[in-house]
Amino acid sequence: xxxxxYGCAVFGVDARKITVEVNVGQGTRFWMxxxxxxxxxxSEHRIESAVKQFRYFMPREKTVVxxxxxxxxxxxxxxxxxxxxxxxxxxxxxxxxxxEEFVIMGELSLDGTLRPIKGVxxxxxxxxxxxxxxxxxxxxxxxxxxxxxxxxxYGVSTLKEAIDFLEGNLELVxxxxxxxxxxxxQMFHYDxxxxxxxxxxxxKRAMEIAAAGGHNVIMIGPPGAGKTMLAKxxxxxLPPLSLNExxxxxxxxxxxGKLNRDTSLVATRPFRAPHHTISDVAxxxxxxxxxxxxxxxxxxxxxxxxxxxxxxxxxxxxxxQPMEERRVTISRAKVSIDYPANFMLVASMxxxxxxxxxxxxxxxxxxxxxxxxxxxxVSGPLxxxxxxxxxxxxxxxxxxxxxxSVETSAQIxxxxxxxxxxxxxxxxxxxxxxxxxxxxxxxxxxxxxINEAGKGLLKTAMEKLGLSARAYDRILKVSRTIADLxxxxxxxxxxxxxxxxxxxxxxEGWAG
Numbered sequence: 001x002x003x004x005x006y007g008c009a010v011f012g013v014d015a016r017k018i019t020v021e022v023n024v025g026q027g028t029r030f031w032m033x034x035x036x037x038x039x040x041x042x043s044e045h046r047i048e049s050a051v052k053q054f055r056y057f058m059p060r061e062k063t064v065v066x067x068x069x070x071x072x073x074x075x076x077x078x079x080x081x082x083x084x085x086x087x088x089x090x091x092x093x094x095x096x097x098x099x100e101e102f103v104i105m106g107e108l109s110l111d112g113t114l115r116p117i118k119g120v121x122x123x124x125x126x127x128x129x130x131x132x133x134x135x136x137x138x139x140x141x142x143x144x145x146x147x148x149x150x151x152x153x154y155g156v157s158t159l160k161e162a163i164d165f166l167e168g169n170l171e172l173v174x175x176x177x178x179x180x181x182x183x184x185x186q187m188f189h190y191d192x193x194x195x196x197x198x199x200x201x202x203x204k205r206a207m208e209i210a211a212a213g214g215h216n217v218i219m220i221g222p223p224g225a226g227k228t229m230l231a232k233x234x235x236x237x238l239p240p241l242s243l244n245e246x247x248x249x250x251x252x253x254x255x256x257g258k259l260n261r262d263t264s265l266v267a268t269r270p271f272r273a274p275h276h277t278i279s280d281v282a283x284x285x286x287x288x289x290x291x292x293x294x295x296x297x298x299x300x301x302x303x304x305x306x307x308x309x310x311x312x313x314x315x316x317x318x319x320x321q322p323m324e325e326r327r328v329t330i331s332r333a334k335v336s337i338d339y340p341a342n343f344m345l346v347a348s349m350x351x352x353x354x355x356x357x358x359x360x361x362x363x364x365x366x367x368x369x370x371x372x373x374x375x376x377x378v379s380g381p382l383x384x385x386x387x388x389x390x391x392x393x394x395x396x397x398x399x400x401x402x403x404x405s406v407e408t409s410a411q412i413x414x415x416x417x418x419x420x421x422x423x424x425x426x427x428x429x430x431x432x433x434x435x436x437x438x439x440x441x442x443x444x445x446x447x448x449x450i451n452e453a454g455k456g457l458l459k460t461a462m463e464k465l466g467l468s469a470r471a472y473d474r475i476l477k478v479s480r481t482i483a484d485l486x487x488x489x490x491x492x493x494x495x496x497x498x499x500x501x502x503x504x505x506x507x508e509g510w511a512g
Contacts, residue, residue, distance in 0.1 A: 001025075003089035005082045005099040007067075008126050009074050010119035012330075012337035013251045013292075015126035017103075019068040020079065022086035027062020034067030037075045037289075046077075046108045047084045053112040054160045059091040073334070075289050078117040081106035081136070084159060085166065096166040102134040102154075103127040104162070112159045116140035118257040121250055124148040136162055143264040144254060146177035147247075177264050183243055186267035188410075190236045195408045196229075199399030203230055206390045206502060208412050211237045212419035213481030214435035216323075216345040216385060218308065220504060221392030222362070223355045227348035230392075231304045234346055235269040236409035238302075239417050245300045248340060252299055256292050270301035276310040280318045290330045290337050295322055298343040308347040309377035316382055319345075323385050326432075345386065349378070360393060375505070380470075387437060387474045389504040419484040436481045441473055448476035454496050461500045475499045 002023045008015040030044050048058040065083055067074050082104040088094045105123060107115040116138050124145040127135050134152045135145055142155030152174040156162045164170035194204060203219070207230060210217040219227045241249065250266045253259050259266075274283060274294045285293030295303055305311060322328040326342040351357035352371040357364040364371070383389075420435065426447070427433045439447065450458070458475065461467060467475075476491075479499035483491045 001090045001092060003086040003099060005086055006103045006127075006130075006132060007079055007082045007105050008103060008119075008123040009072060010122055010255055011335065012290075012339060013122055013248075013255055015119065015122040016072065017126060017130050017132075018072075018074065018079075019066075020082040020086055020104075021066045021068060022083065022090045023064045023066075024059050024087070024090040025062050025064075028060065030058075030063045030065075032065045032067075034065075034070045035073045036067060036079075037073065039077045040067075040074055040079050043077065043080045043083055043108075046080055046110060047087065049110040050080075050108040050112040050159050051084060051088065053110075054158075054163070056088055056093050059087065061091070063087060063090075076118070077107040077115075078105045078119075080108040081114065081159065081162065084108060085162060088163065094163055094167055096168075098166050101132070102136050103130075103132050104136045106136075106138045106156075106162075108159060114138035114140075114157060114159070116261065119255045120144045121148070121247075121254040124151055124153070125251075127151060136165070140261040142175045143177055143261070144250075144259055146175040147179040147182070147250075147264050149179070179247075179265060180243065182265050183241075183246055183267045186265070187240045187246075189268060190409070192233045193236060193409045194233050194412055195406045197226065197233065198402065198406065199395040200226055200230065200392070203390055203392055204407070204412070206388055207234055208237065208416060209478060209481055209485065209502075210234070210344070210346075210388055211412075212416045212485050213387075213423070213478065214344060214437040215387035215478060215481065216347075216437070217388040217390060218347040218349065218383075218386050218505070219390050219392050220349055220351050222359050222394060223350060225392040225394045227392050228304075228306055231273075231302070231306075231346045231348060232271060233409065234344070235271050235302050237412045237416055238269050238344075239413070239420050241267065241269060241300060249300050252292050252296050252340065256297060258297065270298055271304065272298040272301070273304040273306060276305075276307050278311070278315060280312070280315045283315055284318050284322060284328050284341075285339050286330045290332065290335075292339045293328070295319065295328060295341040295343055296339040299340045300342060301344070303343045303345050305345070305347045308349040309374055313377065313379070317379065320381055320385065347386070348392075351375075358391070383505060384470045387478050388502045390502060391504050415485060418487075419481065422484045422487075436477050436484070439477060444473050444476050448480045448491060450476070450479075450491050450496065451493075453493050454491060457493055457496055458500070465500070465503075467500075467503055471503045475503060478502060 004021045007018045007020050009018050120141040128151045136154050139155035139157045146153045154172045165172050272294050283293050322341040328339050328341045330337045352366045352374050354365050356362040357371050423435050479491045479495040482495040482498055
């Protein structure tokens with residue numbers, strides 16, 4: 001007897017419909033075809049234990065399980081539930097004609113309960129595209145799938161619940177989640193705020209400029225100066241996610257298994273801060289079973305690299321291409337997967353191994369040449385992709401204890417959003433460009449024009465401060481953002497002067 005239902009295989013951040021077929025006939029063995037991995041092949045033992053908990057049995061006849069199309073590799077334990085239901089239907093132990101009405105996914109425990117699975121959101125989106133209006137899945141994943149409109153989502157806790165529902169002995173109500181309502185409620189829900197930061201007004205200003213123009217930023221300063229604290233608050237002043245951006249971000253986190261049972265939508269900009277011992281595969285993604293890396297988990301948000309020179313050189317170098325293309329491609333012999341990687345890079349570093357080079361009070365104890373060698377761990381091509389170099393100095397006691405009003409993240413974000421609106425209008429005819437940091441060199445010359453006084457200032461700065469050639473375009477981009485924040489149509493001298501001071505690491509002799 002033949003039984004059939006549907007599942008989905010996840011590739012990258014998208015899914016593809018898989019037909020699960022089971023035939024029970026004459027013979028004595030259990031066969032599985034359709035390029036299953038080891039986790040799927042082991043499902044026979046999990047299913048056998050699970051069905052026995054509810055007084056069903058594994059057929060002792062020849063049982064053939066096929067996952068079609070057979071030329072696509074299937075991975076993971078999420079096929080346990082559809083295979084188990086098809087086996088019971090094909091062996092005549094349950095009576096139902098509804099299996100083909102649903103996409104069914106779930107991992108079985110030995111006691112018949114269902115464990116949560118990864119990639120639920122892309123599966124739900126694909127089910128709706130395929131015209132399948134029902135999705136049976138573990139209860140822990142139900143809210144994640146329910147944000148997809150036009151799909152009836154049924155969360156079940158055990159194999160028995162799924163059987164009773166399909167046989168008509170149990171009535172389940174489809175889970176309802178209003179995606180727009182959830183998004184609206186959570187879009188400004190941050191645990192940190194810029195009002196917590198005392199002093200550091202110049203660094204807050206640099207962060208505002210970075211957020212307004214989408215610029216990458218690096219902070220250089222001694223330990224305890226507040227670099228990490230400031231970086232963690234950057235997402236709170238970025239413009240809120242759009243609903244489409246939230247869905248794209250949620251898909252990535254769903255595929256990586258980073259969503260908990262109470263989260264149906266990633267409504268705030270992500271902040272990822274990997275440790276400096278991270279491998280290049282963990283950062284950009286990949287592995288035998290390709291998974292998104294930290295740069296994709298930071299998509300539409302912030303990637304924070306603390307103690308930048310401590311990262312392995314190879315780890316930092318693999319970021320260069322994704323930073324330019326804003327996506328990363330993982331290529332294997334039989335498959336090529338694209339993950340989005342549109343993130344803002346925020347890095348921090350000590351100025352030297354001891355941490356006190358250029359400190360106003362403490363003396364650096366590093367030997368001659370050590371500072372330069374320490375800074376050279378960060379390659380020029382990577383620094384070339386960072387627009388703002390900000391020197392952070394420790395906050396004085398008077399500043400920490402001063403009782404004065406401090407701007408909140410909401411107040412700063414309002415100015416950032418106005419600047420972003422100007423840029424949206426500026427780049428409305430351009431594809432994949434929506435902020436100043438994304439401008440290519442030819443567009444910089446057209447959009448970032450400066451007057452004769454500005455040219456004179458920039459020439460003087462290049463000569464007197466020994467700024468490198470790569471600083472030229474970066475200064476123009478940042479000055480354009482500063483002008484947008486000021487509501488100015490043209491780049492004035494004061495905008496250029498402020499932009500020039502954010503190129504510390506390009507100055508000749510900065511590190512002695």
